Amino acid sequence: MAADYDIFDELARVKESVAKALDSAKKHGATSAEVSMSKQTGLSVSTRSREVETIEFNHDGALGISVYCGHRKGSSSTSDLSESAIESAVTAAISIAKHTSEDPFNGLADSELMATEIPDLDLYHPGSLEPQYAIDLALETEAAALDYSDAITYCDGASYNSHQGLRVYGNSHGLIAGYPSSRHSLSCVTIAEHEGEMERDYEYSVSRYPDRIDAPKYIGEQASKNTLARLGAKKLDTMTVPVVISSQLSAGFIGHLVSAIGGGSLYRKASFLLDKKGEQIFPDWLSIEEKPHLKGYLASTPFDHEGLATKDLTVIDQGTLASYLITSYAGRKLNMAPTGHAGGTHTWFVNHTVESQAALLKQMGTGLLVTDLMGSSVNIITGDYSRGAAGYWVENGVIQYPVHEITIAGNLQDLYKNIVAISDDADLRKSTLCGSILLEEMKVAGN
Template sequence: MTKQTSTSKDICKTLLDYALNEAPTGAKARVVMGESGKKSVGVLNGKPQSYDNAQTRSVSLSVYIGQQKASASSEDFSDAALKKLAHETVLMAKATPANKDAMLAAKGQFLENVEELAKPLDLHDDGPHPDVTELQDMAFALENAAKATKGVRCKSVNTSFNYSTTTVLTSEGFNAQVKSTSFVPMLQTIAGEGGTQTTAYSYRVCRHREDLPAMETIGKEAAEKASAKQGAKPVPSGKMTILFDREVSPDLLGMFAGAISGMAVDKGTSFLKDSMGEQVFAKDITLTDDPTIPRGLGSDPCDRQGIPTKKLDLVKDGKLQHWLLSLASAKRLGLEPNGRGDGVTTLVMQPGTTSRDDLIAGVEKGILVTGMIGHSSNLTTGDFSRGAEGFLIENGKITQPVHEITIAGNLKDMFLNMTPADDLKLDLSIAAPTVRIEGMTVAGK
């Protein structure tokens, strides 16, 4: 067997057979092969700066002997290398202490026909891969659009195309191969000079080339963001209403997802550990985790353990409905796994009925947060504290840009006092509209 002539499934099957032949009777094994590539172009000041065309291919093996588990990987797919990998992984498993979380999905638990079920999700662009000329043209269009705004220049401009194939095979019969692609144009812009410089960035991530917006739209957006920050300054400290723009509100949902991880709940390290069925968000808020969205960045028919995914309302009318459960965390909690062994898929806060402008109009004094810095929040206590920048709101109007402030509160209170706008944009694997929260603490000058 050689890596030039063998398919991914051939390599996985051979390695699985070698491992089971080496291991004691009753042992189990899982093989995962990842193949990925990235084409990336950088330009600046109208000239090409970089071009990368990287490819990686590796195979990993996990061996389970009772509750003993060991894993190892290799980028060498020769027959001798696969035999060595199997032999050494089995030896490691025999020498590893028992781990009650070491388990594989059994037949009846894992999803059958994964490849057929993945087709409607349309995660892979079957068109020709972009060449360097196409990627450069996209990048130049980004830069030219940004520079058309007076006083703005670019700090970096990049476009990339990513593709991957993941193949999984287990001794229990799970067999899956899923392909995906993504196109990512992005740029960082600078407005002003010297000590008055302000920066911003814009980007998009799309599975298919045809779903990308015009590069001019992204470039102009980044330029306008940087220009709008000119003249930013801190504001006096105090209690204020905070609006989290839809570009930063997904960060709050990411913290929520961490707090409902089955493992965090079992270990008692989540501030929501005793909140199942309780009101955790305002009563009109629903959070849906949907792995079935065609071309969605988080869409998948199953998690990496093979457990089927399905659409779940994690929060319905403000009440917590589900934990994120892997095989191991479900067993610990005495529940059934729900295909969230990898976390959320596409987590969406459903939009409200009030426009963003109307939410702003109802604020006497507050901050519209458009960027956050640092990660000092505590998911065990729910304490939240982040550096932030954005715009001051006075008497229902945006009056000036602000920076060098810190916003603090407790996530439990924040979630319960959250009001969503109607400006949801479903373009990332975690998405939320602009949200308003009353009575947060702002530390400024």
């Protein structure tokens, strides 16, 4: 199947369709317009109980069109790229724009901010789309998980996904740019039972490169190890103790910052970091750098969803909030320059202070290592944070036993300032690369 699909021919065809849509918008009287399309071809296979459960192929995508008639905006889409279908979609968007209210902040981003060079970020590495190849990987993963220990009572599924696609963006400033990309993953979920209580855990691997995902044997066995380590979990009494948030979760913990400094939250005055730019919100040793042009990384991109050129950015400078994350619409409302974050953030690097999680646990001494979070009660307006959690109780820097059915809580304004240390074990499967985080203390609610 992969041999019959030339991504670069497809990229050229989509660029032509985008150009036709822009020409049509101009012909029908739009003041300005932007057109984007993401298209994907891929295969997903899952197995359960050593049998194939699902095989899914996909080949989809739609052309999204937004036109501006003055400050009025209309949008439509079409998956049919024929000239007549594109023409119909454009006229539909024009009609919608004429019936919407004016918004003085609507419009394209400024032309001088558009990407002018599209670097090759090494994002495209297609893999096999043959079903049998994917089936073999999933079955091998599941077998490794089930054969690891008799205590593993059930495998809740193994899955392999391989997708390749493209993204094209164009607007009436004259920009039409695009690039291909790929993504491959292998995962496994296992269940074990101990004294009438069941525990489950998982393992997964993801990469732009098909030959860089972890081996099926490793994924299966690690999923089982993770599950077995949770057996015999105990509850804790309610207390206030130091807490380590594992590197598998730290990206999400830091990720609440993204919502709080995003333009949408700021102009709605719905952020605990409103008017905090230039103020210290983390310890003075902590910095966060965004690097969108690293080759092969999962969150790398040459331009954002408005066509703005992406560039390196210091988000946190020695504990100080150095930048908000602003789209052109939010920028007009806030009287700020856009930062190239339409569509989200790019690769973030959070610096570390110790070399390993083991060193971090030793520094903590006695406290809680959190390895799983459930549910979500995070108020970005106030910073109040409360999550169901599970993990391990630690004494003298050594894990003693697993714990579950607890809740950790605090306020992000305090928690961010009270980060004590970060280890050098960032999870490369995430877009925010941050090691395990040691917090001075958190409220732990248990018995």
